[in-house]
Amino acid sequence: MKRHIVLVMATRIMVPFILIFSLYVLAHGEISPGGGFQGGVIFAAGWILYSMVFGKEEFYRRISRNMLLAFTAIGVMIYTLVGYVSMFNGGTYLEYAKLPGLDMKTGNSIGLLLIEIGVFITVFSVMLLLFFEVGKKDG
Amino acid sequence: MSFNYNLNLPALVIVVPLVSSMIMVLVGIFNRKLVSYIFQLVAILTAIFSYHLILKVYNEGAIRYFFGNWAAPIGIEYHVDMFNAFCILVLSLIFAVMSFYFPKVVIKEIPKEKSHIFYAVTTLFMTGLLGITITGDLFNIYVFMEIASITAYALIAIGGKKESYVSSFNYLVLGTIGASFVVLGIGYLYMATGTLNLLDMQQRLVPMYDSKIVMVGAAFIFVGLSMKMALFPLHSWLPGAYADSPSPVSALMSATSTKVMAYVMVRFMYSVFTTSFDIKVLPVMDILFYMSIAAVISGSFLAIGQDNIKKMLAYSSVGQIGYIVMGATMQSSAGMIGGLYHFMTHAILKGGLFLVVGVIFYNMTTVKIVDLKGLYKKMPFTSFAFLIFALGMIGIPTTAGFISKWYLVKGALETGKIVGAVGILLSSLLTAIYFWRVVDNIFFYKPEGNIERLKEPLSLMIPTYALAFATFIFGVYPYQVIDYLEKVAKILMEIGK
Numbered sequence: 001m002k003r004h005i006v007l008v009m010a011t012r013i014m015v016p017f018i019l020i021f022s023l024y025v026l027a028h029g030e031i032s033p034g035g036g037f038q039g040g041v042i043f044a045a046g047w048i049l050y051s052m053v054f055g056k057e058e059f060y061r062r063i064s065r066n067m068l069l070a071f072t073a074i075g076v077m078i079y080t081l082v083g084y085v086s087m088f089n090g091g092t093y094l095e096y097a098k099l100p101g102l103d104m105k106t107g108n109s110i111g112l113l114l115i116e117i118g119v120f121i122t123v124f125s126v127m128l129l130l131f132f133e134v135g136k137k138d139g
Numbered sequence: 140m141s142f143n144y145n146l147n148l149p150a151l152v153i154v155v156p157l158v159s160s161m162i163m164v165l166v167g168i169f170n171r172k173l174v175s176y177i178f179q180l181v182a183i184l185t186a187i188f189s190y191h192l193i194l195k196v197y198n199e200g201a202i203r204y205f206f207g208n209w210a211a212p213i214g215i216e217y218h219v220d221m222f223n224a225f226c227i228l229v230l231s232l233i234f235a236v237m238s239f240y241f242p243k244v245v246i247k248e249i250p251k252e253k254s255h256i257f258y259a260v261t262t263l264f265m266t267g268l269l270g271i272t273i274t275g276d277l278f279n280i281y282v283f284m285e286i287a288s289i290t291a292y293a294l295i296a297i298g299g300k301k302e303s304y305v306s307s308f309n310y311l312v313l314g315t316i317g318a319s320f321v322v323l324g325i326g327y328l329y330m331a332t333g334t335l336n337l338l339d340m341q342q343r344l345v346p347m348y349d350s351k352i353v354m355v356g357a358a359f360i361f362v363g364l365s366m367k368m369a370l371f372p373l374h375s376w377l378p379g380a381y382a383d384s385p386s387p388v389s390a391l392m393s394a395t396s397t398k399v400m401a402y403v404m405v406r407f408m409y410s411v412f413t414t415s416f417d418i419k420v421l422p423v424m425d426i427l428f429y430m431s432i433a434a435v436i437s438g439s440f441l442a443i444g445q446d447n448i449k450k451m452l453a454y455s456s457v458g459q460i461g462y463i464v465m466g467a468t469m470q471s472s473a474g475m476i477g478g479l480y481h482f483m484t485h486a487i488l489k490g491g492l493f494l495v496v497g498v499i500f501y502n503m504t505t506v507k508i509v510d511l512k513g514l515y516k517k518m519p520f521t522s523f524a525f526l527i528f529a530l531g532m533i534g535i536p537t538t539a540g541f542i543s544k545w546y547l548v549k550g551a552l553e554t555g556k557i558v559g560a561v562g563i564l565l566s567s568l569l570t571a572i573y574f575w576r577v578v579d580n581i582f583f584y585k586p587e588g589n590i591e592r593l594k595e596p597l598s599l600m601i602p603t604y605a606l607a608f609a610t611f612i613f614g615v616y617p618y619q620v621i622d623y624l625e626k627v628a629k630i631l632m633e634i635g636k
Binding site for chain 1: 141142143146147150154157158161162164165168204205206207208
């Protein structure tokens with residue numbers, strides 16, 4: 001589809017906005033509808049659009065498959081790491097108020113944002129992997 | 140401001156395997172060999188945590204661990220009492236013993252490029268099962284149940300055989316139906332009470348026993364759980380799932396997964412509903428009791444007809460889960476002790492049997508019973524281990540199987556449920572028949588073709604014999620465990636009143 005000038009141009013214009021929008025959804029997760037899961041899905045949708053127009057190879061040139069696999073693990077690890085940090089800082093697991101340098105008020109919002117980032121990373125990488133693995137030609 | 144090990148024990152049991160499964164994925168991309176060592180390390184760590192956990196519960200009483208320090212009805216709670224501390228210890232010890240068995244078999248049976256994913260998924264599977272047992276939150280039970288079953292589908296299919304895809308899909312469909320029944324039931328209970336916390340719900344449910352919502356919810360939950368644990372008429376997914384999966388997977392799954400569902404059922408019967416509900420309002424106890432007798436007998440009958448040893452053991456599992464349910468529904472403390480003792484015994488015995496079958500498959504790539512003729516000459520240690528486990532399954536005195544059956548029969552006689560005792564004895568007889576067929580083939584037939592000693596790797600033999608010794612230890616010295624379980628049964632009977 002690389003020759004369709006309309007598609008190519010439209011994608012080039014839209015993809016950056018989709019990606020930015022996903023970050024907005026992520027950042028507003030704790031106070032309004034949205035969050036890591038929704039943001040991750042939108043982020044993945046942006047890349048899926050990109051790779052539908054420019055091809056899978058073009059996408060894998062930017063982020064390799066192993067990198068995507070690693071991202072699925074890294075996201076969950078960020079989530080759990082927040083829990084571990086609060087645990088090793090004298091609190092219970094995922095007690096945001098006990099994150100270093102934070103109190104009850106700031107901890108709850110920043111801690112939540114941190115775990116949402118973890119969710120975001122895992123969701124977008126899993127979505128992309130699902131899309132590419134199901135779309136494989138050789139089954 | 141420092142790390143409080145004792146306080147955080149309940150969380151550590153879950154989050155350490157959870158995060159390590161992710162570390163395994165990450166490490167596996169760079170170095171596949173390292174992953175199996177991480178796997179063993181995690182298994183041992185989990186066992187140590189759960190050992191400390193049971194000590195703490197035994198000395199200080201039940202633990203309520205609040206996630207993120209949000210108090211109970213609002214936040215998620217891990218509730219550890221003597222009952223689930225025991226189950227957690229059994230699960231994690233079995234996991235630790237089997238983790239040493241895994242590497243050698245995995246190299247043989249799992250495609251190389253998937254081996255690190257295999258270890259990660261196995262760890263995640265155990266995380267799910269441990270999570271189901273430890274949590275004190277109904278919806279959390281469902282979430283962990285989904286983790287455990289989705290990973291189980293993947294583990295069954297990972298070997299890449301044609302039949303394993305079919306069995307995995309079969310399990311996927313039936314398992315999903317079971318899980319959605321459970322979540323529907325939990326939804327109904329939530330609708331009625333407005334809480335998801337186990338302890339909170341028990342109190343709020345008591346005045347509502349006549350409500351139709353509660354009854355429908357309970358019915359959904361018990362049917363869904365029966366499906367997940369393969370209680371007799373709903374067992375059709377189990378034989379395929381155990382027989383067509385790679386041998387380490389069938390060993391681990393048969394030792395752990397259905398039993399955890401039995402645990403959840405006991406939890407629901409005694410901690411969420413009370414016995415007055417289970418007996419008078421909705422006669423769950425009686426229905427499940429008679430179903431478990433049907434399971435015990437028919438599972439053994441079906442096992443007799445199999446020519447594939449893994450299928451035979453799988454059908455035998457269908458029968459054995461009946462013992463646990465029977466013990467739990469007998470309404471006597473001896474029966475409860477027997478059921479819980481069988482929780483441990485069956486994990487040891489059936490796990491061990493599948494380990495033995497794994498060794499046979501490792502050397503001969505066959506699971507047909509007729510191919511085992513004269514196995515004694517080829518693999519003496521493996522054959523001997525099989526004999527020990529078979530004796531345990533039948534329930535010969537000095538093996539652990541005897542103790543659990545003794546208490547089950549005692550409970551049946553105490554409560555006047557003679558049919559239960561008859562069922563157990565009949566099933567033991569049938570068990571003797573189908574195990575004798577295999578033992579006969581192994582020990583009393585001349586092998587066909589040339590006889591040569593096949594290798595029995597030490598890393599496979601040590602876990603197998605560890606379980607074999609456990610069979611005898613818990614058959615000869617059951618007192619400590621029985622003492623402990625007596626207390627558990629007493630607590631369950633009390634909170635379930």
